[in-house]
Amino acid sequence: VGFVLGIILSALTNNFADLIQDTFLIRERITAVQYTIWSLSAFSGLAMLLPVLMINERTFAIGRPSHIPLIPAIKNTFRNGNFKYYLISDFAYYTALSIISSGLLFFVTVLLGLPESDGGKFMGVMVLTSLLFYPLINWGAKKYGKKPFVLMAFAVLCLIFAAIYFLGKMPFAPDRAASSRPLAGESPASVRVSAPMRWPKARVRPARSPCQNGILPGTPVAGVTRTLSRVI
DSSP, rough: OHHHHHHHHHHHHHHHHHHHHHTTTOHHHHHHHEEEHHHHHHHHHHHHHEEEEHHOHHHOOOOOOOOOHHHHHHHHHHOOHHHHHHHHHHHHHHHHHHHHHHTHHHHIIIIIITTHHHHHHHHHHHHHHHHHHHHHHHHHHHHHHHHHHHHHHHHHHHHHGGGGGGGGSSSOOOHHHHHHHHHHHHHHHHHHHHTOOOOOOOOOOTTTTTOOOOOOEEEHHHHHHHHHHHHO
């Protein structure tokens, strides 16, 4: 829930800037944007303090010092060929997705000629739409397997991203064209996020790599990367 709200709030930066500029009668647009970013940064810092202050880790985990040095542990992890393939594919996917998602404001303002405040609305639609597909994907991944769903999602995303070239050239209103892109794009994106997360829970076993324990190391890292890309 926090991840979803964070993406939506960060995407609404221009909308908040409009509100601040109109409410406090600020002349300079850049000043209103700066106030908005400062406010969101302060709110984000307070939100990050909540788990630090309120969660007692000893209740949910047992801490034990590691006897394996850092460098040998990393080397041992990368000896797993499957982990290397996963890491490369996950890095490539989220790099491409972040580049295109970060260009949403360009698509809205330049290609479609819409106000920049509409970018936050479309981002909110994308995120909320992706949530609707999670139950269906969890059911389908269990019945048909995760790999077919992920491959299908990649193929659909390629077609959707290629269609960005035609934004502003389609024979219907720009706002309708912009609305169709997030609705279509987040359905396969939700497949890519939720299907791999249906791994079994991790079990503590010594001298085994993260992938062998059922943990997806790329998932939290990719989530942070994607969140930062939205904010930047």
